[in-house]
Amino acid sequence: MHGLVVVDRDQKVLRDSIIWCDSRAVELGEKAFDAIGNEKSLSHLLNSPGNFTASKLAWVKQNEPKIYNQIDKIMLPGDFIAMKLTGEITTSIPALSEGIFWDFKKDEISKDVMDYYKLDQKLIPEIRPLFAEHGYLKEEIAKLLGLKEGIPVAYKAGDQPNNALSLNVLQPGEVAATAGTSGVIYGVSDQLTYDPQSRVNTFAHVTYSPTQKHTGVLLCINGTGSMYRWAKHNFAPHLSYAELNHFAAQAPIGSKGLKVLPFGNGAERMLNNKYTGAQLLGIDLNIHNQSDIFRAVQEGIAFSFRYGLDIMRENGMQPKVIRAGKANLFLSDLFTQTFVDVTGVPVELYENNGSVGAALGAGIGAGIFKDSADAFSQHQLLKYVAPKNALAYEPIYQNWKAQLIKAL
Structure with missing residues (x-):
């Protein structure tokens, strides 16, 4: 973008x-x-x-x-x-x-x-x-x-507005999330609201027009999937991500006190453009193992989403459900459940991603679909994930947040 x-x-x-x-x-x-x-x-x-x-x-x-x-x-x-x-x-x-x-x-x-x-x-x-x-x-x-000459380029958008489009997040109050290299929560609004500290940012959504000012309020965390990739390559390069997710699920909630700050990929907007570096905190050489490390990474990423979502809540964004494509970190059942438990917001998972959004947008722009409703006529929910460990996670999150504030 x-x-x-x-x-x-x-x-x-x-x-x-x-x-x-x-x-x-x-x-x-x-x-x-x-x-x-x-x-x-x-x-x-x-x-x-x-x-x-x-x-x-x-x-x-x-x-x-x-x-x-x-x-x-x-x-x-x-x-x-x-x-x-x-x-x-x-x-x-x-x-x-x-x-x-x-x-x-x-x-x-x-x-x-x-x-x-x-x-x-x-x-x-x-x-x-x-x-x-x-x-x-x-x-x-x-x-x-190997294509036909003259095909129109009828749509192009930033990855996050496009991801939101892929999830049929087009109306005010609807919210999308993604957890690839970076992590994003993206909510549609019809108000020109802003965060006084500019920790979350507002852009024109794909449905924006001078008469219909739909904006996308965007929380971005630079180091989510990139943090998980770093942990994989340095601690278990021989494991696939699916194996890693299974491995992480063997550790208990809270990773036996191990904490991860996943902010190692540049200055963070939601941290007032500060750079803390990624941090592993509280390692006990007698009790922590690889499972704890990988769970702590997933939990730290989920905690960073909660921290950012609370900023969005301060500015009027109150999602009742968040839509996400079953891709990247949302392929992990552990991460998805942790995300839901920590934020307190259910997640709807769809078999969609940015490439699907680009295809749908191009179809709308080229007139292949009559309108957005026509474009999403085949849109099907894969899974609905509700909170189940919210009470257990709250004190753990507050402890993590205190560590982040110290790092700032």
Whole structure:
């Protein structure tokens, strides 16, 4: 969502993409937040420019002026893929909001952000509706892919709005979650609300329009699946993830006091852009084994979701159920149950993921489906998971939270 790709007039990439979790521009973003004004930035849903795309572009301007002066257009990574397919460079309001270029109150590119960073508005691609034709598959690309020339690119979205679409999370009050490399809770709202500390962020949802201002309130945890992958590769590289999940389930609730802070993948928005590093706390060499470590990792990730969800609750998001695709960490029955027990919110699991969302969105945009209801006519619930160990987990979570606060 928040990456940066820059190309010249010949559509040649000028530098490596700066990916979504790259923290190099955090300090620039914080200065912009203060200069524009905290209240103004937040109330216009500029989210504190932080380490989002606009700040990354400002970093290039400041540190790589020769490259900046060659830029013809800037893009999110998804826009770049569409450019390679079609030869056209376009964007949308949701994409601009993901880059912190969009002023929600004025429904236009943010003059405050562009003026503060002294960015040239000509760098912004043509804005088209999200569900619209953003170009057609070029002949040479069609041959390369074994597809038909002229297929429309009719939808492109950030991974989290797209994941929400895949789960039919389109109306205010509906909430989606994912736990891949990063962990996200994403709730749809029709209110231009914001967190006073910008720990959770608001973007234009896929259903956003000037007359229907559906926004997506996004909590992001950088290190969820990446934390689990690290533990696997360092403690049990010979085990599959399915075996790892079974292994973790052998340990008791609370992992015999072992705690994991899974924040080792860059500055965390929900921790006020602080970086604690991942931490394993309370290891007892006499009682802890691999099962305890893997359960503690899953519990620590679930606890981080609870910590973030409580921030969302402070800001008016009160989910009664959370929808998730049966993928990544939600493939683990242990993690799913722990997530539900710790947050106190039931989870509905579906056989969906972001690729399904992209296909459905493309079908809606190309007119293959009459509307979103038609697109989700085959949407079937796989499993409903209700809390069953909430009371047991509450004191364990509060102890974990106290450790996190110490680390901050």
